[in-house]
Amino acid sequence: MDRAVASTLSGLALPSGAWFYPGGGWLAPRDYARELLARSGSRFRGGTDVATIERHSGLWRVLDEQRQVIAEAPVLVLANGLGANGLLASGRGEVPWPLTAVRGQISSLATDGHPATLPCPRLPVAGGGYVLPQTGGRLLFGATSQPDDIDPALRDADHRLNLQQLAGLSGGDVEAWSSLPWQGRVGWRAVTSDRLPLIGAVPDLEALDRTSRADQPRFVPRQRDARGGLYVFTGLGSRGITWAALGGQLLASWISGAPCPLEADLRDALDPARYALPRWRSDS
Numbered sequence: 001m002d003r004a005v006a007s008t009l010s011g012l013a014l015p016s017g018a019w020f021y022p023g024g025g026w027l028a029p030r031d032y033a034r035e036l037l038a039r040s041g042s043r044f045r046g047g048t049d050v051a052t053i054e055r056h057s058g059l060w061r062v063l064d065e066q067r068q069v070i071a072e073a074p075v076l077v078l079a080n081g082l083g084a085n086g087l088l089a090s091g092r093g094e095v096p097w098p099l100t101a102v103r104g105q106i107s108s109l110a111t112d113g114h115p116a117t118l119p120c121p122r123l124p125v126a127g128g129g130y131v132l133p134q135t136g137g138r139l140l141f142g143a144t145s146q147p148d149d150i151d152p153a154l155r156d157a158d159h160r161l162n163l164q165q166l167a168g169l170s171g172g173d174v175e176a177w178s179s180l181p182w183q184g185r186v187g188w189r190a191v192t193s194d195r196l197p198l199i200g201a202v203p204d205l206e207a208l209d210r211t212s213r214a215d216q217p218r219f220v221p222r223q224r225d226a227r228g229g230l231y232v233f234t235g236l237g238s239r240g241i242t243w244a245a246l247g248g249q250l251l252a253s254w255i256s257g258a259p260c261p262l263e264a265d266l267r268d269a270l271d272p273a274r275y276a277l278p279r280w281r282s283d284s
């Protein structure tokens with residue numbers, strides 16, 4: 001859409017034209033997770049830290065710090081973001097892929113009392129940063145992106161960066177908003193070196209030898225057998241909410257043998273075994 005149409009539709013004075021995604025939207029990640037869990041009918045147990053994983057009598061076990069078994073099953077999926085590598089290392093000692101933490105801070109401002117000065121869009125608007133329609137009396141916008149930054153504290157400088165992004169999207173004035181009281185949240189994205197997720201069966205590096213084919217990740221041996229196996233679902237970077245549903249279908253097809261929802265080369269591109277190949281080649 002050209003700038004005039006995009007500005008009318010979004011309710012912001014956009015600096016340029018824009019793509020419009022009629023099926024797009026926004027959601028609260030926690031509500032989304034709750035809804036998916038409820039729909040799946042699965043039993044959820046939260047608030048428990050897994051310290052170690054191990055394979056025992058054909059089952060995968062998760063254990064707490066006291067080495068008490070929390071649960072065991074034929075199939076185990078490590079879907080715990082940046083914690084996946086630590087658990088994998090606890091089970092087999094070797095992690096074949098890089099996973100780094102990229103810090104992100106989002107900001108929010110109360111719209112009550114300031115509606116005239118704040119740019120409240122009718123639709124989510126994304127470009128250099130993003131801003132959502134106001135919800136619960138707050139305007140949410142962001143976000144920053146800082147690799148290898150483990151500081152959990154909210155930072156004024158990051159809030160200012162978010163204000164600048166908001167101004168870039170809406171043509172507003174940072175100085176007019178900078179005295180307003182703000183809230184924020186800090187989180188970390190789990191990012192791979194090729195910026196693609198890791199979804200699939202964990203490779204068996206010990207079984208990877210000179211007789212294994214190395215031209216495609218799909219030929220790499222895995223830590224699984226006819227009963228079950230070890231799978232991973234992480235490295236979702238800045239798109240985990242966007243990718244979660246399709247990634248879930250892909251993972252289900254890995255585990256159950258159901259038809260794959262993606263074409264083969266895209267499945268390979270997300271296959272965690274892709275990181276095993278170059279190293280194996282250089283070791284050969």
Ligand SMILES: Cc1cc2nc3c(=O)[nH]c(=O)nc-3n(C[C@H](O)[C@H](O)[C@H](O)COP(=O)(O)OP(=O)(O)OC[C@H]3O[C@@H](n4cnc5c(N)ncnc54)[C@H](O)[C@@H]3O)c2cc1C
Binds near residue numbers: 049142186188190239
């Ligand atoms: C500021 C910011 C803005 C973002 N905006 C967007 C966006 O607009 N759209 C989008 O699609 N994505 C966005 N993302 C990315 C998105 O949040 C992530 O990709 C997504 O949350 C990844 O989901 P996950 O379940 O793999 O990991 P996480 O959300 O990190 O969840 C992993 C969970 O595992 C738990 N865990 C870890 N280790 C253990 C253990 N040993 N035992 C028990 N539990 C454990 C953790 O406590 C955590 O609850 C954003 C991220 C940030 C930081």
